[in-house]
Amino acid sequence: MDERTHTPPEVPDATIDHDRELRTGQAEAVYGPGKTPAQVRDIALAIIASSGGAVFVTRATPDQFHALVERVPTATYAPRSRLIIAQRAEPPHALGTVAVVSAGTSDLPVADEAAETGAALGIEVIRVTDVGVAGIHRVMAQRDRIEGADVAIVVAGMDGALPTVVAGLTSTPVIAVPTSVGYGASFDGLAALLTMLNGCAPGVTVVNIDNGFGAAQAAFRMLTIAVRRTRSPSESLAGDVAP
């Protein structure tokens, strides 16, 4: 990719964290809201310039994408998840498998964000869709598919009850993602968030409301446990998990 250079460019309005990938295995992500298209473009270009792996802009607008894709023609944008993937990892080895399980069709934009992020990070993604607990047999019928994955990301709005059920059925780590789907006493996802934090099946962890991106990043870290064991703490992760 010809935007990539060896001298990190200076970007107005930003201080690029060029070493983030070395420290954490993943380059800095760009949060779209509140930034102009030009800011998004310049910041993303600077991150790409010093990164070997996937680069993301979350909650992006079409205008932000258009500004970037002129400079990075391979960038992609998914309107439903509003996720720009500005550079995709060419994974040297598969990190593992994540099941993205969602409770309702209206939760799909958040589940998509998780799935697209995971795929761009070199993770095999399995989708299990529309298996909310009001029809409990639906998730039970998928139990073995979920158990077969290394990690489960479980996305649910409204009552947010699905992650507890999944964690009670399987031995996988469960990352719960509350969504803002609902009305009235859902309070924009607060109800689902509280449900998930209070789930009775130990082993569930929770991310912010609608944060499919963060859930996939957390899954990525879990999948690199094996990779990280083969090196000393002060070594860079980047060489191992990114192309």
Next chain:
Amino acid sequence: MDERTHTPPEVPDATIDHDRELRTGQAEAVYGPGKTPAQVRDIALAIIASSGGAVFVTRATPDQFHALVERVPTATYAPRSRLIIAQRAEPPHALGTVAVVSAGTSDLPVADEAAETGAALGIEVIRVTDVGVAGIHRVMAQRDRIEGADVAIVVAGMDGALPTVVAGLTSTPVIAVPTSVGYGASFDGLAALLTMLNGCAPGVTVVNIDNGFGAAQAAFRMLTIAVRRTRSPSESLAGDVAP
């Protein structure tokens, strides 16, 4: 019961709603907190005097019970549910069956309150205990028992997810009772309450946190639908459903 008189006594600090039973089928209940033992005793005696059915004091202290039992020796007190039953209906006919389903052992005081209230109102009560959604097969194994009841009262703290699952498995009306069991982000039952209000299985209704008594009263009303059909709206209910 010799406390019963035909001239309603005047009670200091209270205005007894002597016609409540005629209008609604159930005598006024006494809310214990904030009342002295003497107030509880006098109010309960006045209600008993004009009531033909069950009389309850909720969230009562042992002292309140002792003040009352001196005058009403048949009164009973259950320490776990803190419920005084000062007069029990001798039901002329069984109203129906209610399944009291609870998610965890710590929810039992609230489930007890519902079950004891229901029984005193002439309802057959089935108990289904400790079937939280973290082990989903437990409630599924009880599905036919719950479906066989006329109404299900489902009691749960923490994530409060059980009522949605029960409503998705059965065709019974489901009365959800959130409990204050939990810690941290359960916010004294708020999390369970919100979960239940946002449940995705239509047909669930909700009562206040820890309100097992109100759930049983609501079930009682549902079970009297058939009874009420046999009379005109301006007739008293009391003659039909209470001894």
Next chain:
Amino acid sequence: MDERTHTPPEVPDATIDHDRELRTGQAEAVYGPGKTPAQVRDIALAIIASSGGAVFVTRATPDQFHALVERVPTATYAPRSRLIIAQRAEPPHALGTVAVVSAGTSDLPVADEAAETGAALGIEVIRVTDVGVAGIHRVMAQRDRIEGADVAIVVAGMDGALPTVVAGLTSTPVIAVPTSVGYGASFDGLAALLTMLNGCAPGVTVVNIDNGFGAAQAAFRMLTIAVRRTRSPSESLAGDVAP
């Protein structure tokens, strides 16, 4: 209806709960927000294909309705309640009567949703409109009409005080529906919701803010108590209550 088939179709982005009606007496409902018109259409068609009873899309947009009505010409849409009824039960027998009582004219969209849902489920619906507690004689004048119904659905915003009053006047089960009508400290219906949960007349149960649909579904379950008594728990409900 020719959309109905015996082999449930696969629907992208959805896992239809084809057995919901068998288990619970009512087919799965479709929650409109967050779904494209095509998703709504495909999911509704799949549900219709395996359902014998009423099929609903709640909080639907006109676009969602237009996508569906091309395939299901008998579908109806009520703009005020935003409810699509995609298939109406032809009730073999009347289930009973529900009074839909509303406090103010601004609460009518929610009351409509309850009334239209109930009617489509084979329930006779009585409307009692604009009887808020600031003019208490209005609801007292309607007391006998409400008492004559099997169930009362009471819809109120702002102070949400009406359900307690109705429950104190009648012996019917009362399903309280808080609405988001109000401003300032109504906090989008939170005030009315809390009022209803704290009502002093036992026997009131509550559904989510603005959830007229769920209230009618709950009433439907209450009215099937008698129907369900005539069969064993493992039998399907659908044969009894739906055409």
Next chain:
Amino acid sequence: MDERTHTPPEVPDATIDHDRELRTGQAEAVYGPGKTPAQVRDIALAIIASSGGAVFVTRATPDQFHALVERVPTATYAPRSRLIIAQRAEPPHALGTVAVVSAGTSDLPVADEAAETGAALGIEVIRVTDVGVAGIHRVMAQRDRIEGADVAIVVAGMDGALPTVVAGLTSTPVIAVPTSVGYGASFDGLAALLTMLNGCAPGVTVVNIDNGFGAAQAAFRMLTIAVRRTRSPSESLAGDVAP
């Protein structure tokens, strides 16, 4: 009263607002919590020294009262309302009548605080007790007594619905006092507070949770409207309304 002097004493830890009574018609009140008995005693003595009217300590402990009564033998203490009245107005003329209306027996401590404060300020107080909206006929039976008063103070916990009903039945100013009576979703009086703020009958005003004292003070101000009309704005109120 021999504690009264003409040179206001200095009080450690306090800056007595000696002119409050001149400006507002009522001497400064002492808020008991967080003060030592000695502080309460010294502050109350200083206020008495420069005041001609009633002096109050609210939410006082028995210890605070004992410290004060040694110096002011005529002081009184009501354990239920925790109100010390350290000096009572000898009203030169009756200001008017206030109806203190309470919803339940558990609300009586707050209603007492209002009634005792009012009486000490030279107001005739009528009590209407235990007339909550679950038995709506109780308050309707008292309608003429309430309408006959100049102001109604309406005290209610739990659902807090009573003030709206009273305001809809009468033409009196209604001062609503939410109480912390309740449990679960009453959130220590928040539910009743919100109900009262959202009441649909115009003319209701609201004070803090459990603030019977403030309600009576507000009623006092309303009753002095006529008195104040007879003097110029810069004159002292004290000469007119206090002995």
Next chain:
Amino acid sequence: MDERTHTPPEVPDATIDHDRELRTGQAEAVYGPGKTPAQVRDIALAIIASSGGAVFVTRATPDQFHALVERVPTATYAPRSRLIIAQRAEPPHALGTVAVVSAGTSDLPVADEAAETGAALGIEVIRVTDVGVAGIHRVMAQRDRIEGADVAIVVAGMDGALPTVVAGLTSTPVIAVPTSVGYGASFDGLAALLTMLNGCAPGVTVVNIDNGFGAAQAAFRMLTIAVRRTRSPSESLAGDVAP
């Protein structure tokens, strides 16, 4: 006014409280939001038909006004306060004076609503504008004007501190109106509301956020104390205070 008839018309979607004026001295008000222009028109016409006094539509849209003014040419609409006054009292005698005191220029729409309502009810209104506590001398300079009024309505957003200061300076009843003016931690007026409920100067009462209309109605009730004293409780108020 020729819309006035002696047989109250039936209005679809509404149950007019034709006796409200007899009971409370003021006709029912119409809450604009959530109603169609036709509903507003029909309800207002029905109220006018049976009312002798002022008739209001609050939070009205221009469209609602246009629908009504075609039938009631004397109706007026103030865009800043969004208040329709559909019939104005021709006050037989002045009820008294209310000072409408506002903290900032941005609070004026709410202050206007209070002032316009009061004027239509036959109250003399004094305006005191932009005297927030950050420049405390501004309100002190107006102290005598406020003290000269019978009632003070004090309108403030942001910190909501003004009513406490006014109540500490004067002997008038103070009706505090929090406004939603502010940002961030004002939480749409919650901060000002809480401030006012916790004010340290006894005698302040509070209405809902932005509820200038309710404040004026409460002031109206306070001003009728003297009027009401001259009649028995069961008499109508309307003959005395409305034309």
Next chain:
Amino acid sequence: MDERTHTPPEVPDATIDHDRELRTGQAEAVYGPGKTPAQVRDIALAIIASSGGAVFVTRATPDQFHALVERVPTATYAPRSRLIIAQRAEPPHALGTVAVVSAGTSDLPVADEAAETGAALGIEVIRVTDVGVAGIHRVMAQRDRIEGADVAIVVAGMDGALPTVVAGLTSTPVIAVPTSVGYGASFDGLAALLTMLNGCAPGVTVVNIDNGFGAAQAAFRMLTIAVRRTRSPSESLAGDVAP
């Protein structure tokens, strides 16, 4: 351990989830609050009887421990964390290493709960204590120790900022545990919880306030990713990870 039997005993008040360990790799845990010592003892014994691994009672009282240790002499109790470990795994192989990082000395009870749970599950635990962000060099000095672990559990109250910093310094999965340490606007841990959910370093997941136990269980699941890969989804986990 001689309490272990092959026929699961029936326990009053409980429905033991005997298969939990087979499905999820970990036996059901007992939540102490709201249970009598006898209930805790009986439930724990029943779980032990069918479990091959560690058995926990969380938030236990000394009385609950004393009831249990009479029957299970090897049980241990840590007063600071209130954790009973009723049976300890004899780990056939080390699962991996978890760094338990805590922000302040007052957070230690929660950190202890995580560390003790982890150790009992066969995890090597590293402690990093009192490294809050107010002295940022403290956590930076420990960076390599944390990076050397497979998973980091980061425990913090008050501002809850530590997990974001740790996640930005390392590539380990970070499980954030908010604690209720703090006062005022910490709102019993809500502030720390919100901080952690909003952390800007992707890869952080969060558990309930004070839930050190759940954090360790989540870490356990992450560490079994490698183990689970060697078997088919329908096999039991228990044989692999527990003795």
Next chain:
Amino acid sequence: MDERTHTPPEVPDATIDHDRELRTGQAEAVYGPGKTPAQVRDIALAIIASSGGAVFVTRATPDQFHALVERVPTATYAPRSRLIIAQRAEPPHALGTVAVVSAGTSDLPVADEAAETGAALGIEVIRVTDVGVAGIHRVMAQRDRIEGADVAIVVAGMDGALPTVVAGLTSTPVIAVPTSVGYGASFDGLAALLTMLNGCAPGVTVVNIDNGFGAAQAAFRMLTIAVRRTRSPSESLAGDVAP
């Protein structure tokens, strides 16, 4: 500037606090929302007429600016911060240096408001941008620049953790500004606000969400400590710190 006159003009809808600058060293600011362009113009002109220093309109719209700039051609408007500076101080002496430190690029509008306000008040402003705690070395690399300033204004949304870290690294007073940047559980800046109030590094003070203007005003006051020492308390500040 020719708008400046010696007789303060009367402004409709406003009570200009002409002495504010004498008392506090800074003229009254105009809060834009809820005011018409004409109101903003007239109020600003009146303040300018009696002020010798900077005059600000915060959260202004372009229309408000256009109305003002016609009369005050030197006025400036920054769209990103929405700040009108209607008159700029010509500082007789530099007051000192403030470092405006921001966590993310999306926080820049708030940081700009602080920086522009400070500059207009005669403060030298240093910008430190995009140094959020997820890449902790970024702020550490700027430690000496921040320490070299007299005051640090630290602007952060989402987790709001940056002020604590800065206060732990430096000896400057730290004014923390939470921003509404974020989504889900950021609750429009509440999460950042709570974090900052609970920060563990003493010496941090906090202003309202998004209140960059207030932060700069607070810094201005801190920088005038030295100036104020040279005069008596009753002297005007204005002569010293404004031109």
Next chain:
Amino acid sequence: MDERTHTPPEVPDATIDHDRELRTGQAEAVYGPGKTPAQVRDIALAIIASSGGAVFVTRATPDQFHALVERVPTATYAPRSRLIIAQRAEPPHALGTVAVVSAGTSDLPVADEAAETGAALGIEVIRVTDVGVAGIHRVMAQRDRIEGADVAIVVAGMDGALPTVVAGLTSTPVIAVPTSVGYGASFDGLAALLTMLNGCAPGVTVVNIDNGFGAAQAAFRMLTIAVRRTRSPSESLAGDVAP
């Protein structure tokens, strides 16, 4: 003091931030709650050993003090503020003057904490007590004393209105401290906190509820602005401001 050594001791359960004083001018403080007396003693001793200035334990219990004073006989404890001062600065030069202004007598424990902390840091403290806004002339009478100070710390509970008034009267930096004094809708200080954050007088900054200690630390930083100007950023502050 013989506890002081040159080799910082290791302390179990703590990681002493020995350089905090060098970086920030003030040694680490010890937060008492949740720590055993032995932990408090050991941590305080370790901090004393490497510090040249004041050392504090906040919210300490008498037991914690007794453990410490055995080893540090000069330590002092103030029961009202619960503050241990384990080592007092012998200030080489007076830093300046802080006015600690409190609204009510019940706010004194928090005001004391601020005053005692300030005095121990070498600040001259002026106390202005019981000048709440309900008697506005009280604070105006003290205006010149407050203006004469370099910084004002303003402590208030209930409505929290005092800081805005002080900031509008003076040119000093105002540090607002909300207290938990109040009841009902004060929500343990939340009302006062929100009031202070929304204050209309620019220049007010806020600390956590009841955080008098933090307010004094912030004032200390403001007073060192002049001191810090005389050295380069990388120099230690400690040599200048501590003995």
